[in-house]
Amino acid sequence: MQFDKIDFIIIGAAKSATTWLQTQLQSDPAVYMPDPELHYFSREYGRGEDWYLSQFSEEGAGKIVGEKSNSYLYVPEAAARLHRHLPHVKLIVQLRNPVERAYSDYCMLFRRGEVGGDIGNYLDPSLGENLRFLVAGNFASHLQSYIELYGREALLTLFFEGVAGDPETQMSRIRAHLGLPPRPLAPGGQDKVKDKTVPVVPAGLRKRLAWMKPIARPLRGTTAFRAVRNLIAQEIQYPPLTDELRKRLNDYYGPSIEVLEQMSGQSLSHWYGPVGRSKKDMTGTDTLRRINYQGAGSVI
Numbered sequence: 001m002q003f004d005k006i007d008f009i010i011i012g013a014a015k016s017a018t019t020w021l022q023t024q025l026q027s028d029p030a031v032y033m034p035d036p037e038l039h040y041f042s043r044e045y046g047r048g049e050d051w052y053l054s055q056f057s058e059e060g061a062g063k064i065v066g067e068k069s070n071s072y073l074y075v076p077e078a079a080a081r082l083h084r085h086l087p088h089v090k091l092i093v094q095l096r097n098p099v100e101r102a103y104s105d106y107c108m109l110f111r112r113g114e115v116g117g118d119i120g121n122y123l124d125p126s127l128g129e130n131l132r133f134l135v136a137g138n139f140a141s142h143l144q145s146y147i148e149l150y151g152r153e154a155l156l157t158l159f160f161e162g163v164a165g166d167p168e169t170q171m172s173r174i175r176a177h178l179g180l181p182p183r184p185l186a187p188g189g190q191d192k193v194k195d196k197t198v199p200v201v202p203a204g205l206r207k208r209l210a211w212m213k214p215i216a217r218p219l220r221g222t223t224a225f226r227a228v229r230n231l232i233a234q235e236i237q238y239p240p241l242t243d244e245l246r247k248r249l250n251d252y253y254g255p256s257i258e259v260l261e262q263m264s265g266q267s268l269s270h271w272y273g274p275v276g277r278s279k280k281d282m283t284g285t286d287t288l289r290r291i292n293y294q295g296a297g298s299v300i
Contacts, residue, residue, distance in 0.1 A: 001056035001065070003049075008066035008090040008178055009082065011146070012073030014136065015104040016096035017163045022068045024171050027186035031178075032060035038067055041082045042075035049085070064178055074136040079145035089154070090177060091146060096160035097271040098137030098256070099249040103241045105133055111236055119239040125252040134252070140259035147263070157264045 010018055025031045038044065040052040056065060066089075072078040073093060082089075096104075106122055109115040115122055122133050129135050136142075146155055156177040162170035168185060175182065250272055261268050 001053045003085050007064050010068035010092045012070040013095050014070040015101045016094045016160045018094050032063040032065050037069040039069045039071050042071040042078040074142050083149040091155045094158040095139050098253045102133045107238050117239050138256045140256045
């Protein structure tokens with residue numbers, strides 16, 4: 001594979017149903033995408049060009065070729081690196097209400113046992129702007145670099161609500177952007193790709209049973225394996241996103257959402273939520289924070 005044979009990149013966002021997009025595209029015989037997220041232009045750039053290109057098999061010959069790495073959206077160096085090697089590609093970004101995205105990301109790591117139950121330590125903006133949960137959701141500033149480098153026409157901006165509300169139209173827009181003919185959704189296209197309500201084996205027990213993975217791997221999918229798993233899997237009780245914390249997050253993301261509305265030409269007023277506030281109420285510290293997004297506004 002050569003760089004000029006790669007046609008598109010899905011740049012994010014994490015926890016925004018981009019895996020669903022990838023699954024739908026991979027179901028088309030005319031499209032080739034490697035399964036894992038490569039994160040080359042963000043986290044793995046030091047591995048070199050040969051490593052990156054080796055991740056694309058010869059199966060992609062003669063097909064529309066792309067990859068998905070959600071970290072490309074928010075790692076500062078990714079846009080310039082990507083444009084240096086792939087100035088011709090078409091870009092796709094699918095965004096989600098940043099408050100819901102942050103909470104979903106937190107729940108995923110909570111389910112894995114990688115974060116504790118004090119949700120405020122991770123999602124309260126007053127305690128600091130961590131990259132993983134909070135800064136990653138400042139979509140307007142992250143998209144600015146891509147718009148400046150690639151222009152508006154190369155970037156298709158989609159929203160999570162499209163997958164839930166009208167998945168056929170969502171995929172039709174992607175296929176038109178990539179120059180692909182219309183095609184029905186793949187079987188199961190209306191289903192969730194991931195479901196955080198599914199019972200899981202507790203994180204502590206998973207660690208203690210890690211030595212059994214090589215033994216159990218050949219049994220995955222069998223009736224016996226499912227029966228044993230169902231005996232030890234538990235429904236997870238996630239720490240709730242309180243109204244007070246949601247309000248703080250709405251206030252934090254408000255200026256970025258306003259600029260994103262201008263960038264996309266779409267109203268995102270529903271993102272403010274029942275305990276959110278009107279854009280007319282963004283005064284004081286919110287106005288100061290908006291200064292960070294003036295550059296993003298300049299590309300509109």
